[in-house]
Amino acid sequence: MSTAIGQYRYTKDKPSLLARMKRIEGQARGIQRMLEEDRYCIDIIQQLTALSGAADKVSLLILQGHIEGCVTNAIREQHGEAHIKELIETLRKAMRR
Amino acid sequence: MSTAIGQYRYTKDKPSLLARMKRIEGQARGIQRMLEEDRYCIDIIQQLTALSGAADKVSLLILQGHIEGCVTNAIREQHGEAHIKELIETLRKAMRR
Amino acid sequence: MSTAIGQYRYTKDKPSLLARMKRIEGQARGIQRMLEEDRYCIDIIQQLTALSGAADKVSLLILQGHIEGCVTNAIREQHGEAHIKELIETLRKAMRR
Amino acid sequence: MSTAIGQYRYTKDKPSLLARMKRIEGQARGIQRMLEEDRYCIDIIQQLTALSGAADKVSLLILQGHIEGCVTNAIREQHGEAHIKELIETLRKAMRR
Numbered sequence: 001m002s003t004a005i006g007q008y009r010y011t012k013d014k015p016s017l018l019a020r021m022k023r024i025e026g027q028a029r030g031i032q033r034m035l036e037e038d039r040y041c042i043d044i045i046q047q048l049t050a051l052s053g054a055a056d057k058v059s060l061l062i063l064q065g066h067i068e069g070c071v072t073n074a075i076r077e078q079h080g081e082a083h084i085k086e087l088i089e090t091l092r093k094a095m096r097r
Numbered sequence: 098m099s100t101a102i103g104q105y106r107y108t109k110d111k112p113s114l115l116a117r118m119k120r121i122e123g124q125a126r127g128i129q130r131m132l133e134e135d136r137y138c139i140d141i142i143q144q145l146t147a148l149s150g151a152a153d154k155v156s157l158l159i160l161q162g163h164i165e166g167c168v169t170n171a172i173r174e175q176h177g178e179a180h181i182k183e184l185i186e187t188l189r190k191a192m193r194r
Numbered sequence: 195m196s197t198a199i200g201q202y203r204y205t206k207d208k209p210s211l212l213a214r215m216k217r218i219e220g221q222a223r224g225i226q227r228m229l230e231e232d233r234y235c236i237d238i239i240q241q242l243t244a245l246s247g248a249a250d251k252v253s254l255l256i257l258q259g260h261i262e263g264c265v266t267n268a269i270r271e272q273h274g275e276a277h278i279k280e281l282i283e284t285l286r287k288a289m290r291r
Numbered sequence: 292m293s294t295a296i297g298q299y300r301y302t303k304d305k306p307s308l309l310a311r312m313k314r315i316e317g318q319a320r321g322i323q324r325m326l327e328e329d330r331y332c333i334d335i336i337q338q339l340t341a342l343s344g345a346a347d348k349v350s351l352l353i354l355q356g357h358i359e360g361c362v363t364n365a366i367r368e369q370h371g372e373a374h375i376k377e378l379i380e381t382l383r384k385a386m387r388r
Contacts, residue, residue: 010132010138017132018129018132021125022129024125024148028122031155032115032122035115035118041107041163041166042163042183042184042187045156045159045191048152048155049187049191051121052149052152052156055145055152056145056289058145060282062138063138064278065138066138066142067278068275069138070138071261072274072278075266075270076269080266080269084258084261084266086139087261090139090142091257093143094142094146095250095254157379164362164375165372165375169375172367177363177366178359181355181358185351185354185358188382192347192351204326208326212327215322215323218319218342219319219320222315222316225349226309226316229305229308229309229312230309235301235354235356235360236357236377236378236381239353239354239385240384242346242349243350243384245346246343249343252339256332256339257336263332264332281333284333284337287340
């Protein structure tokens, strides 16, 4: 269900999405440092919760671009069904249900 | 509520926890690459869901060590209340409620 | 952003959605009974997790109908933007991010 | 791993927990009414998110009582291991990881 390269709506937000992922990468490194320095468990868990929340935030942003772009186009071209099914399946996994 | 360095129970799992965080760092880098290569939105979201799940898994492992170590010790030494309160507050944030 | 009554796509699934909600209502009553009978905490929490999961499942089903119905129609009629914004906001709340 | 009836710490909060479950039961009935009245999908999903959040809140309250009561006692009596393992398993399911 892919489309031609560069067509995805998230392209316009790419610098901001990349910056967010760069920050998540930094958080992952920071948590390794905390483990190495034997930092307090609860402080580490808080950082992990923040990291996990930041990843979900990026998911939502890409999802929005996906619905505004790919799904909208597919619906206009009368073949939205498969995209909507795929979208719901993705949400189901993201919500773990 | 911290304790002397090296006393945390997760210390014994440190190599495995560090390896997990290293993998999460790699996932964060992989997602940046996917964004740069204009990969399909849904594929990127799946990777983000995996990353977020991996981070929550590390939280659970550290939490287990924390309860087996710090909280257990505090309860034995008759000052468990503050630790339990802190634990519940951490769970509340992790479950976003 | 509502539409004329009876137009929602979930209408066709109404009997099944109502049956699911009836079951959730029964689960809520069952948990009250467990509390009254002083049942084991962990058993009660498991029932609560099941109830919460069942509610999220109904959300996903209605969401699917909403995207296939309202959102699809709005996109076809060239006014999808507000619906997509509302949809993302709803997902954000459901995922608590 | 159960204990004698009436020994659970949540017993003292029972009236408040029962009131919360009564309210959740009412929310489940309210959502059935919304479905029957063909109310707007997004409004129904918001109610479902509220219901699911209320159930998770009750879980956290019972969990707190469980840790303050059963788990604390078990640790004091030198057989905390099984309770902690059961607790972590319950958290894992509640967080769906």
